Amino acid sequence: MQRIFSGIQPSGIPQLGNYLGAIRNWVNLQANYECIFCLVDMHAITVWQDPEKLREHTLTQAAILLAAGIDADKHILFNQSAVSAHARLAWIFNCVARIGWLNRMTQFKDKAGKDRENHSAGLYVYPNLMAADILAYKATHVPVGEDQKQHLELTNDIAQKFNHDYKVEFFPQVEPLIPPTAARIMSLRDGTKKMSKSDPSAQSRIELTDNADAIALKIRRAKTDSDPLPEDIAGLAERPEAKNLVSIYAALADIPVEQVLKEHAGQGFGPFKAALTEVVVNAIAPIGQETTRLLQDESYLLKTLHSGAQRAQSIAEPIVAEAEKLVGFLK
Ligand code: AQP
Numbered sequence: 001m002q003r004i005f006s007g008i009q010p011s012g013i014p015q016l017g018n019y020l021g022a023i024r025n026w027v028n029l030q031a032n033y034e035c036i037f038c039l040v041d042m043h044a045i046t047v048w049q050d051p052e053k054l055r056e057h058t059l060t061q062a063a064i065l066l067a068a069g070i071d072a073d074k075h076i077l078f079n080q081s082a083v084s085a086h087a088r089l090a091w092i093f094n095c096v097a098r099i100g101w102l103n104r105m106t107q108f109k110d111k112a113g114k115d116r117e118n119h120s121a122g123l124y125v126y127p128n129l130m131a132a133d134i135l136a137y138k139a140t141h142v143p144v145g146e147d148q149k150q151h152l153e154l155t156n157d158i159a160q161k162f163n164h165d166y167k168v169e170f171f172p173q174v175e176p177l178i179p180p181t182a183a184r185i186m187s188l189r190d191g192t193k194k195m196s197k198s199d200p201s202a203q204s205r206i207e208l209t210d211n212a213d214a215i216a217l218k219i220r221r222a223k224t225d226s227d228p229l230p231e232d233i234a235g236l237a238e239r240p241e242a243k244n245l246v247s248i249y250a251a252l253a254d255i256p257v258e259q260v261l262k263e264h265a266g267q268g269f270g271p272f273k274a275a276l277t278e279v280v281v282n283a284i285a286p287i288g289q290e291t292t293r294l295l296q297d298e299s300y301l302l303k304t305l306h307s308g309a310q311r312a313q314s315i316a317e318p319i320v321a322e323a324e325k326l327v328g329f330l331k
Contacts, residue, residue, distance in 0.1 A: 004033040004177070005139035007040035007080070007130070008065075010058040011049060012197030015205035016284070017185035019068070020251045021145045023208075025179045027069040029143060035075040036137055036312060037065060039305075042080045042087065042129060046122040047111070047198075060291065062301050064208050067290035078308030080133065085316035089132035090125075092327055096162050097128050101154055107147065131155040135171045136316040143177040145184065147194075152176050166326045183247045188222040191240025209288045212281045219245075219277045224269040231265040233257055245269075249276050252283045 006026055008018060029035060039058050049057075058079055070077055080086050102108070105127055112119040122129075130151050134142055135158075142152055152174060159171035187193040187204040195205045206218055223241045230236060236243040236257075246264075249272075250257045264272050294301065325331060 001032075001034045002141055003036065003137060003139045004029060004141045004143060005036045005038065005134045005137050006143050007038040007043065007133055008061065009044040009197075010039050010041050010054060010061045010079070011044040011047070012057060013207040013209055014061060014064050015185075015195050015197045015207055016248065016280070017195035017205070018197065019208055019284070019287075020183055020185055020248075021179075022143065023065065023068050023070075025143055025177075026065075029177070030069075030071055030075055033141065036139065036315075037070055037075065037077045038133060038312075039077075039079040040133065043126060046120055046126050059298065059301050060209070060295065062305055063291045063294040064287065066294055066301075066304070067287045068208070072304050072308060076308045076311050078305050078312050082305070082309035083136075083313045083316055085136045085313065085320040086129065086132050089136050089316075089320045089323060090129040092323060093128040093131050093135075093158050093162075094125055096158050096165065097125075097131075097154070101157060102127065104150075105154070106150060127151045127154045128158065131158045134174055135159060136320050137312075138172055138319055139174060140172055141175050141177050143179065146178065147184075149176055149178070162323075168326060170323065170326065183251045185248060185251075186240065186244040188218060188244075190223065191242075191244045206280060206284065208284060209291055210284065211288060212285050215280050215284060216277045219273050219280065222273070224273075229261060229264045229267050229269075229272055231261060233261070235261075242269075245272070245276055249279055252279045 006022065008014065008022060014023065026035065026037060039061050041054060041058055044054060062077065065077060066072060102124060108124055108126070111123060131154065134155055144152060156173050159173060163170055185195045187195050187199060188206070189201055189204040197205065199205060203218055203221060206215055210218070222245065224245065225239055225242060227239070229242065229246070236246060246257055246260050250260045253260070264275065321331070
């Protein structure tokens with residue numbers, strides 16, 4: 001069976017974009033792949049995380065993934081820092097990757113903005129750690145959004161250069177698995193900005209632990225324009241907020257955007273938001289309820305993560321030990 005590695009940062013409470021762009025897809029991939037799901041806490045600290053919050057978010061995120069349908073018995077769920085192979089291989093890759101390659105990464109440019117000099121060195125070498133996450137397991141497939149394609153190309157460049165430098169065929173090339181209907185979910189306050197768990201405004205996102213009232217309020221307050229819904233997709237051009245709400249509806253109801261428009265054309269945002277609230281609550285609220293139940297048993301969550309880390313370690317350890325041997329580290 002082909003092996004998948006997927007990560008999510010415990011940098012906040014997962015939001016609807018994480019669900020539609022990643023988690024829902026992960027749940028489905030479990031039927032056909034051997035899956036390794038990782039709470040990438042080492043990636044999260046590339047920007048400041050309050051230690052207490054990081055612990056809390058890691059546990060909450062584990063609970064959310066289990067509540068959403070990740071099977072931690074058949075597959076592997078763990079937090080990245082619990083398996084030292086990630087850090088060891090990342091250091092080797094820091095020495096394989098070229099500075100010029102990292103300079104081209106658009107995510108660093110987006111996240112660091114103009115204030116480059118004041119960001120952590122970790123944020124800069126983030127893609128090398130991501131390459132280590134994947135290659136420590138010799139994973140062949142990685143489910144990612146469009147935004148992560150560049151990092152996967154870098155992973156392949158690193159694998160190729162490692163193999164070339166050490167004259168081996170050791171690390172495989174990896175393939176992105178981009179879900180066919182991967183909608184990019186945008187902020188509820190600004191349709192040109194992606195929905196993000198670390199956006200300072202909680203009103204900009206629907207968190208997977210929001211209850212029905214909170215979801216209804218956030219959708220009611222979501223920014224829109226005053227025109228009714230158009231009859232076709234062309235009518236959504238230049239209307240990013242309207243397009244976003246229609247895309248969320250389509251993704252959750254699992255129907256094409258065209259069908260949503262056919263059913264709601266001519267409607268104002270009052271009734272459409274009410275219909276959207278129902279769709280979002282039906283999909284998200286059960287995950288929130290199950291998460292609350294799971295969070296009451298912290299020792300179960302810790303045990304699940306610990307068992308996942310042990311199983312992850314048993315796959316990664318021989319691969320990374322072999323890489324270290326190839327580099328010439330004395331064992
Ligand atoms: N708005 C989004 N729409 C579609 N997919 C999204 N993803 C994130 N936001 C959206 C996908 O979720 C997966 C895990 O994301 P991550 O936590 O590793 O990092 P991220 O993309 O940086 O997510 P956030 O929520 O924006 O986190 P912060 O605020 O900490 O930076 C990825 O596959 C991503 O594509």
